[in-house]
Amino acid sequence: xxxxxxxxxxxxxxxxxxxxxxxxxxxxxxxxxxxxxxxxxxxxxxxxxxxxxxxxxxxxxxxxxxxxxxxxxxxxxxxxxxxxxxxxxxxxxxxxxxxxxxxxxxxxxxxxxxxxxxxxxxxxxxxxxxxxxxxxxxxxxxxxxxxxxxxxxxxxxxxxxxxxxxxxxxxxxxxxxxxxxxxxxxxxxxxxxxxxxxxxxxxxxxxxxxxxxxxxxxxxxxxxxxxxxxxxxxxxxxxxxxxxxxxxxxxxxxxxxxxxxxxxxxxxxxxxxxxxxxxxxxxxxxxxxxxxxxxxxxxxxxxxxxxxxxxxxxxxxxxxxxxxxxxxxxxxxxxxxxxxxxxxxxxxxxxxxxxxxxxxxxxxx
Numbered sequence: 001x002x003x004x005x006x007x008x009x010x011x012x013x014x015x016x017x018x019x020x021x022x023x024x025x026x027x028x029x030x031x032x033x034x035x036x037x038x039x040x041x042x043x044x045x046x047x048x049x050x051x052x053x054x055x056x057x058x059x060x061x062x063x064x065x066x067x068x069x070x071x072x073x074x075x076x077x078x079x080x081x082x083x084x085x086x087x088x089x090x091x092x093x094x095x096x097x098x099x100x101x102x103x104x105x106x107x108x109x110x111x112x113x114x115x116x117x118x119x120x121x122x123x124x125x126x127x128x129x130x131x132x133x134x135x136x137x138x139x140x141x142x143x144x145x146x147x148x149x150x151x152x153x154x155x156x157x158x159x160x161x162x163x164x165x166x167x168x169x170x171x172x173x174x175x176x177x178x179x180x181x182x183x184x185x186x187x188x189x190x191x192x193x194x195x196x197x198x199x200x201x202x203x204x205x206x207x208x209x210x211x212x213x214x215x216x217x218x219x220x221x222x223x224x225x226x227x228x229x230x231x232x233x234x235x236x237x238x239x240x241x242x243x244x245x246x247x248x249x250x251x252x253x254x255x256x257x258x259x260x261x262x263x264x265x266x267x268x269x270x271x272x273x274x275x276x277x278x279x280x281x282x283x284x285x286x287x288x289x290x291x292x293x294x295x296x297x298x299x300x301x302x303x304x305x306x307x308x309x310x311x312x313x314x315x316x317x318x319x320x321x322x323x324x325x326x327x328x329x330x331x332x333x334x335x336x337x338x339x340x341x342x343x344x345x346x347x348x349x350x351x352x353x354x355x356x357x358x359x360x361x362x363x364x365x
Contacts (some may be wrong), residue, residue: 078107
């Protein structure tokens with residue numbers, strides 16, 4: 001009996017030591033996986049390995065700024081603090097499972113090229129994935145939830161200016177998840193809110209819904225409030241036209257993508273548009289635009305619906321938005337708009353097309 005009891009106690013002790021060793025070893029393995037995932041341009045000032053967590057301090061992924069095709073900023077990504085909470089029971093298996101990643105003080109830069117392609121984290125997403133050498137296949141990673149706190153984002157758009165135009169989002173807070181890498185075939189819930197920086201005033205942005213990155217299926221709701229039109233001038237006017245002195249834009253749009261078919265009902269509102277003297281605004285004489293705003297109590301609001309296949313090369317968010325909003329404006333303001341169009345020819349549609357180009361680019365056309 002005593003020998004049997006001793007064996008049982010010894011077995012319990014050995015099991016406890018093995019479990020404790022696994023819990024201590026798992027974060028160390030995760031640390032090596034994180035360092036490999038950051039790639040050759042990634043760096044971390046300090047990594048703290050605790051019981052059940054790995055905390056990274058001052059994460060940075062440097063950008064390549066070699067000539068005209070280089071990145072417009074020094075960094076693709078920065079983060080003051082990243083707290084990774086793995087599911088320890090799975091870290092010693094072939095599949096990495098992470099319960100939560102919390103990122104404080106992150107900065108991310110995006111680039112839209114002259115041909116309209118959107119580039120995000122090329123150091124990570126445009127390189128070969130980390131693989132399991134034994135099978136030469138990507139290591140699957142499941143992240144249950146990602147939280148961003150007090151993040152900022154710079155969107156550089158080279159499709160509207162030779163020197164990329166910068167739009168800045170700040171005070172971003174977001175929740176995303178679950179995320180499965182590298183397949184990205186899981187439906188991820190997204191909640192995001194933040195500030196759209198302007199020249200005269202700041203606006204607000206909220207985005208929520210669900211998206212499957214691999215198939216591009218999505219059901220989203222985007223809202224912009226009090227967005228400064230001065231900051232959006234490159235999308236609205238040409239170099240030879242008059243400038244925007246003040247004005248704001250509100251936008252509500254609910255894009256749904258199923259089997260690569262988009263349907264996106266929305267409402268666009270321009271408020272308090274004030275233009276510099278002389279010239280034209282999106283092809284329309286300044287006086288006509290000012291008169292239209294006065295007729296509508298400094299507010300033009302139209303409903304629209306975008307529809308089309310996102311995999312069709314002939315489908316354009318820019319052109320689709322322009323066409324839909326042109327009809328909506330004509331129906332909304334009736335005779336007033338008809339008189340303007342008769343007076344200036346095709347310039348009336350140029351106004352709407354300009355706004356359509358702006359919104360289309362923001363939606364990622």
